[in-house]
Amino acid sequence: MTDEPQSAAAEPLWGEAEGLTAVEPNYRWVMTINAGILGLILLVGVAVADFVLAEKLGWQQGSLLGPLALIILYLVFAIPGRRWLRLGYDLSEDRLRVARGYLWRRDTIVPFGRIQHIDVDQGLIDRGFDLATLIVHTAGTHNSTVSLPGLDETRAAEMREAIRAHIKRETL
Structure with missing residues (x-):
């Protein structure tokens, strides 16, 4: 047995080492x-x-x-x-990554070039806590919708506008 550090592939997808941002505690x-x-x-x-x-x-x-x-x-x-502990996201310059799952884990990366349109949704209970869900619709039929719940209402709108601005730059 050696004392070599584990490779990055052996690290869990969920954790602070991955640089994911947690959704709102509420x-x-x-x-x-x-x-x-x-x-x-x-x-x-x-x-x-x-x-x-x-x-x-x-x-x-x-x-x-x-x-x-x-x-x-x-x-x-x-x-x-x-489930809340295992829900996180990362918004970079060209993609949105959403990682979730307690029993069944899913790590989804959506390149901005594949996005068709973006929605911000708020349910009745979400409104009571000033939370919203960012819904990204992509090209294709299989898994063509990616949702990111638990965002602050303002943060969800900011993310929608940032993605929209990036898509607008690509199409010009």
Whole structure:
């Protein structure tokens, strides 16, 4: 075994060594609220199923609801923070890089020359936290849309204008 440093290819895609910029910290709350809404819907469905199983099959009331409620609580409160930690971007002179993923990792690089148009989107919960999503539409059909959520509203507009200005320079 040698003491040679590891190659750059062995370093993880996510981390400070990669020079990625993290999205806004408030985006963790947005993700948690969205997960909470989904979790609440699932919890109601599980409660109905638990009631039906108790009435029709004689199961013990709560035998399904209890364990699944614990799993849903874990998914609502633990997963969004971990996903937020693994979401970053880098805007350079000629490309946008978006890296994301907790279980399934994706590292997308979009050259400005491939961009067709750019949107800035804000959902209801995003507006409450002054956040926005930058959506880049590229040429092609497979994975032709790249979104970068969790940006400050002003930062998303600045990024849109910077990309638009670069594209305008290329077409002149």
